[in-house]
Amino acid sequence: MDRQAMLQAVEQELGYWDIVIIGGGATGLGVAVDAASRGYSTLLLEQHDFSKGTSSRSTKLVHGGVRYLRQGNISLVLEALNERGLMRQNAPHLVTHQAFLVPNYDWWDGPFYGAGLRVYDMLAGKLGLGPSKRVSKEETLRRIPTLRGTGLKGGVVYYDGQFDDSRLAINLAQTAADHGGVLVNYMQVTGLMKAGDMVNGVIAVDQETGREQHIFGRVVVNATGVFTDSVLRMDDPEAHRIIKPSQGVHIILEKEFLPGNTAIMVPQTEDGRVLFAVPWHGKAVVGTTDTPVDEPSLEPKPLDEEVEFILSHAAKYMAKAPTRADVKSVFAGLRPLVEPGGGKTTSSIARDHFLVVSPTGLVTITGGKWTTYRKMAQETVDNAVLIAGLEEKPCVTKHLRVHGWLKHVDQSDPLHVYGSDEPLIRNLVETNPELGEPLHDNLPYIKAEVVWAVMNEMARTVEDVLSRRTRALLLDAEASIECAPDVARLMAGTMGKDDAWVEAQVKEYKELAAGYVIN
Numbered sequence: 001m002d003r004q005a006m007l008q009a010v011e012q013e014l015g016y017w018d019i020v021i022i023g024g025g026a027t028g029l030g031v032a033v034d035a036a037s038r039g040y041s042t043l044l045l046e047q048h049d050f051s052k053g054t055s056s057r058s059t060k061l062v063h064g065g066v067r068y069l070r071q072g073n074i075s076l077v078l079e080a081l082n083e084r085g086l087m088r089q090n091a092p093h094l095v096t097h098q099a100f101l102v103p104n105y106d107w108w109d110g111p112f113y114g115a116g117l118r119v120y121d122m123l124a125g126k127l128g129l130g131p132s133k134r135v136s137k138e139e140t141l142r143r144i145p146t147l148r149g150t151g152l153k154g155g156v157v158y159y160d161g162q163f164d165d166s167r168l169a170i171n172l173a174q175t176a177a178d179h180g181g182v183l184v185n186y187m188q189v190t191g192l193m194k195a196g197d198m199v200n201g202v203i204a205v206d207q208e209t210g211r212e213q214h215i216f217g218r219v220v221v222n223a224t225g226v227f228t229d230s231v232l233r234m235d236d237p238e239a240h241r242i243i244k245p246s247q248g249v250h251i252i253l254e255k256e257f258l259p260g261n262t263a264i265m266v267p268q269t270e271d272g273r274v275l276f277a278v279p280w281h282g283k284a285v286v287g288t289t290d291t292p293v294d295e296p297s298l299e300p301k302p303l304d305e306e307v308e309f310i311l312s313h314a315a316k317y318m319a320k321a322p323t324r325a326d327v328k329s330v331f332a333g334l335r336p337l338v339e340p341g342g343g344k345t346t347s348s349i350a351r352d353h354f355l356v357v358s359p360t361g362l363v364t365i366t367g368g369k370w371t372t373y374r375k376m377a378q379e380t381v382d383n384a385v386l387i388a389g390l391e392e393k394p395c396v397t398k399h400l401r402v403h404g405w406l407k408h409v410d411q412s413d414p415l416h417v418y419g420s421d422e423p424l425i426r427n428l429v430e431t432n433p434e435l436g437e438p439l440h441d442n443l444p445y446i447k448a449e450v451v452w453a454v455m456n457e458m459a460r461t462v463e464d465v466l467s468r469r470t471r472a473l474l475l476d477a478e479a480s481i482e483c484a485p486d487v488a489r490l491m492a493g494t495m496g497k498d499d500a501w502v503e504a505q506v507k508e509y510k511e512l513a514a515g516y517v518i519n
Contacts, residue, residue, distance in 0.1 A: 001173060001174055001177050001183070001456060001457060001458045002455075002456075002458070003184065003185065003186075003458050003460065006177075006182050006183060006184045006458075007184060007206070009182045010043065010182060010184060010213065010215065011213075013041075013043075013215075015216065016200075016201075016216045016217060016218050017041050017042065017043045017215070017216065017217045017218070018035070018040035018041040018042065018217070018218050018219070018388065018390055019031075019035045019040050019041070019042050019043070019217065019218070019219055019221060019381070019384055019388070020043045020044075020045070020201065020202055020215060020217030020219070020220045020221070021035075021042070021043065021044040021045070021220075021221045021223055022045055022189045022202065022220065022221065022222050022223060022224055022231055023044075023045075023046065023222070023223035023224040023225060023227075024044055024045075024046025024048075024049075024050040024051065024052075024169075024173070024183065024185060025046075025050075025051055025052075025053055025054060025055035025169070025223070025224075025225050026051065026054075026055040026165075026168075026169060026172075026370050026373040027055075027223040027225065027353075027365055027366070027368065027373060027376055027377070027380075028044055028046070028221070028223035028224070029044070029050065029051075029055075029169055029172040029173055029176065029183075029373075030172065030373040030374055030376060030377030030397075031044075031221055031223055031365070031376075031377045031380050031381060031384075032044040032172070032173070032176035032181050032183060033172050033175050033176045033179070033181070033377065033397060033400070034374075034377040034378055034380070034381045034395060034397050035176075035181070035381050035384070036176045036177075036179035036180055036181030037175075037176075037179045037396050037397060037400055038381065038393040038394070038395065038396065039180075039393055040381075040385075040390060040393070041180075042176065042180070042181040042182065043181075043182045043183075043184075043215065043217070044173075044176065044181065044182070044183040044184070045184055045187045045188075045189055045202065045204050045215075046183070046184070046185045046186070046187065047186070047187070047188035047189065047207070048185065048186065048207075048298055049185050049186070049459075049460065049461070049463075049464045049468060050166075050169050050170060050173050050183075050185055050458070050468070051165065051166045051169035051170075051468055052298060052468070053225055053226065053227075053298060053333070053334065054225050054226060054333045054334055054335060054336065055165055055166070055169055055225075055370065056165055056166035056169065056333075056467065056468050057165075057248070057250075057331055057332065057333025058165045058333065058369075058370055059248075059250065059276055059278065059285065059287055059288055060162055060163060060164065060165060060278060060280050060285055061098075061160060061161065061162055061163075061276065061278065061371075062084045062087050062088070062095055062160070062161030062162065062163050062370065062371050063080065063084060063160040063161060063371060079372055079375060080369070080371045080372055083371050083372050083373075083374055083375055084160070084161050084371055086374060086398060086399075087161065087163070087371065087374070088161055089399070090374075090397075090399070090400060090401055090402050090405070091163070091168060091171065091401075091402040091404070091405065091419075092405065092406065092407050092409070093404055093405065093406045093409045093416060093417065093418075093419030093420075094163050094164050094167055094168050094171065094402075094404070094417060094419070095161055095162070095163040095168070096161065096162055096163070096411065097159050097160075097161060097162075098159065098160055098161060098162040098261075098263055098278065098279075099143075099157060099158075099159055099261065099262045099263065100157070100158050100159065100160055100262070100263045100264070100265045100276075101135075101140060101143055101144060101155045101156070101157050101262050101263070101264055101265070102155055102156045102157075102158070102265050102266075102267060103140060103144075103147055103152060103155045103264065103266075103317060104152070104153045104154050104155055104156065105151045105152060105153060106153070131159075132156060132157060132158035132159070133156070133157055134154060134155070134156050134157075135154055135155050135156070135157055136154050137149075137152050137153060137154050137155075139154075139155075140152060140154055140155035143155075143157070143260060143262040144258070144259075144260060144262055144264060145259060145260070145319075146256075146257060146258060146259060146318055146319050146320060147264070147317060147318065147319065148316070148317055148318060148319050149319065157262075158265075161371075162263075162278065162280070163370075164280075164281075164417055164471065165370060166467075166468035166469075166471070167417045167469075167471075168370075168402070169468070170457050170468070170469065171402050171403045171404045171419075172402065172403075173457075173458070174403035174404070174457070175400070175402050175403040178403055183458075184206075185458055185460065186206065186207040186208055186460060187204050187205070187206055187207065188204060188205050188207055189202045189203065189204045189231070189234075190203050190204065190205055190212075191203040191234055192220065192231075192234045192235055192362070193214060193216070194360065197359070197360055198360055198361045199219075199220050199235065199358075199360045199361050199362045200216055200217065200218075200220075201214065201215050201216040201217050201220065202214075202215050202217065202220060203215075208460070218388035218389070218390065219361060219363060219384045219385075219387045219388035219390075220361075220362055220363070221363045221364075221365065221380060221384055222362055222363065222364040222365070222366075223364075223365050223366070223380070224366075225334075225336040225366060226243060226245045226296035226334045226335075226336045227296055228242065228243050228336060228364060228366040229241050229242060229243050231362075231364070232358070232362075232364065235358055235360055235362045236358070236360070241339065242338055242339050242354070242366070243296070243336050243337065243338065243339065243366065244292065244337045244338070244339040245292070245293040245294075245295075245296050245334045245335065245336065245337065246290050246291065246292055246293065246334065246335040246337050247289065247290075247291040247292075247293045247300055247303075247306070247332050247333070247334055247335075248287060248288035248289055248290060248291075248332065248333050248334075248335060249287060249288060249289045249291075249302045249303070249306040249307065249310065249330065249331070249332045250285050250286060250287030250288050250310075250330070250331055250332075250333075251285075251286050251287065251307060251310050251311070251322075251327045251329070251330045251518075252283050252284070252285060252286075252327065252328045252329040252330070252331075252474060252475060252476075253283065253284040253286060253322050253326055253327065253328065254283065254284070254326065254328065255279070255282055255283060255284060257277075257284050257314075257318060257320065257322055257326070258277050258278075258279055258284035260279070261279055262279075263276060263277060263278040263279060264276065264277040264278075264317060266313065266317060273288065273289070273290050275287070275288075275310070275313050275314075276288070277314065277317075277318075281414075281444065281471060281475055282444060282475075283328065283475050283476075286310055286314055286322075287310055288310075289306040289309055289310065291303065291306060293334060296334055297334070299512065299515070300332040300333065300334050301332060301515060302330045302331070302332045302515075306332075307324065307327070307330055307518065311323065311324065311327075324518050325518075327518045328475065328476045328477065328478075329473065329474050329475065329476060329477040329516045329517070330477075330516055330517075330518055331473075331474055331516055336366050336367055337367065338352075338354040338366060338367045352367060352368065353365065353366065353367040353368030353372060353376045353379075354366050354367040354368075355376075355379055355380060355383065357383060357387060361387050363380060363383055363384050363387060365377075365379075365380040374397050374398075377397065378395045378397065381395065382395070403419075403421075404418060404419030404420050404421050405419060405420060406419040406420045406422075414444035414445065415449075418452075421452075421456075424452070424456075425448050425449065425452050426448075428448040428451055428452060429446070429448050432448075434447065435447045435448035435451060436448065439470075439472065439483045439486065439487065440472070440476075440479045440480075440482060440483040441479075442476050442479040443470075443472050443475060443476060443479050443480070443483065444475075445470045445472060447486070447490055449465075449469065449470055450465050450469075450487050450490040450491060450494075451490060451494050453465050453469035453470075454491050454494040454495055455494060457469055459491070461505060461508070461509075462484055462487050462488050462491065462505045462506065462508070462509040463508070463509055463512055465487055465491065466480045466483075466484065466487060466509065466513075473513055473516055474516075477513050477516035477517045478517055480513055481509070481510055481513045481514075481517075484505075484506050484509045484510060484513070485502070485506050488501075488502040488505045488506050488509075489502055491505070
């Protein structure tokens with residue numbers, strides 16, 4: 001993918017796009033893949049970078065939702081379990097099965113959660129990842145030796161999926177492009193155009209040049225997540241607010257707090273949420289919280305009380321209690337929960353998606369979660385086609401291989417996340433051995449990944465590379481700050497930027513990354 005080529009495609013299209021999508025997170029990218037793979041002319045516009053918001057800040061799980069089963073939302077669990085299986089088939093280089101253990105400290109926990117997880121297995125059917133089972137205290141501690149042993153009765157093991165969210169987002173963008181879709185990051189939609197009372201396009205501004213463009217579309221899809229209401233108000237200034245944002249915070253700990261390959265699932269915290277501790281890229285992701293937020297933000301800030309909540313709950317289950325000094329990075333994401341009315345707490349709001357067509361023909365898709373992105377996209381495109389009066393074409397994404405598809409990868413090799421593109425990155429190193437050098441001794445990345453991200457993945461800033469093309473910012477925030485100057489210089493050499501650009505990028509990145517460091 002090349003941004004300049006994408007911009008040229010936008011400028012050269014003087015007529016109507018079949019489908020114009022606003023938003024480059026999981027939902028928007030899924031819609032782009034679905035629409036482009038059906039053969040519709042497809043344009044996606046993202047105000048910042050692909051998956052900048054919620055879609056790069058998840059718990060890194062592809063799951064049916066054990067707690068939704070407890071809430072009785074069987075239809076959501078069934079849909080998510082089916083989609084989990086399809087994600088595993090369609091992007092095996094990024095989506096893997098993960099063993100989870102529910103530690104039991106009360107005698108009734110084993111039978112209770114064992115029975116519930118057997119239902120979970122049953123609902124997954126042939127797309128299940130493995131059968132759940134009760135295990136002894138000894139087996140529990142063998143799997144997770146850092147669990148608190150006092151009072152431990154045993155555990156229940158079950159299986160769900162795990163993935164790298166922003167890497168999948170980039171691969172989805174590439175998949176859409178592979179099928180003729182056009183996608184532009186740093187292109188902010190500032191208004192909607194109308195023919196009479198019907199939406200027929202968007203006004204967009206290139207954030208890099210300031211140039212404004214009027215872009216026509218037979219149908220416009222609003223897939224902006226927590227920013228859904230702002231686009232609805234572009235359509236109708238009196239539109240009622242439908243999004244109730246909820247902030248989820250995660251911390252990153254060293255592997256020593258969660259050795260082995262088994263994750264921990266705590267099924268009930270004080271606020272009614274599930275708490276996870278999951279091995280990921282040689283670290284442990286622990287979270288999450290559920291804090292109502294008044295207004296959405298591109299860069300939400302973790303609250304001290306959220307960090308303390310996670311640390312205190314982790315301490316209840318870990319033999320060695322983690323402290324603030326042990327946190328390598330902390331990050332926050334906002335969930336686009338659909339306002340249910342009735343004053344419900346955000347932790348009790350179901351994660352079902354919400355699809356609505358405005359009287360003006362604007363199609364809005366929001367809510368949901370990463371696991372169900374494909375199904376959400378299918379329903380959205382089906383409706384968009386009707387609104388636009390396009391020729392109906394069948395959805396093909398159920399078994400569509402995502403860009404980079406590779407069935408057998410070495411999970412211990414950091415480059416495995418590139419799937420079938422991995423040899424191309426290694427070729428960069430063969431051409432220039434310096435690119436084989438590590439970015440930082442505490443990070444699993446090499447310089448070639450920076451060059452690759454600029455040349456083929458539309459990375460435009462140091463943040464794009466260190467936060468989403470690689471996951472350096474999340475794995476070790478301080479290490480990412482230390483290597484930012486080298487990353488900026490590598491990018492500048494590839495993009496033809498000067499020293500002033502390098503200096504500005506490093507300054508901007510250090511200010512942003514400081515928010516991921518706990519003092």
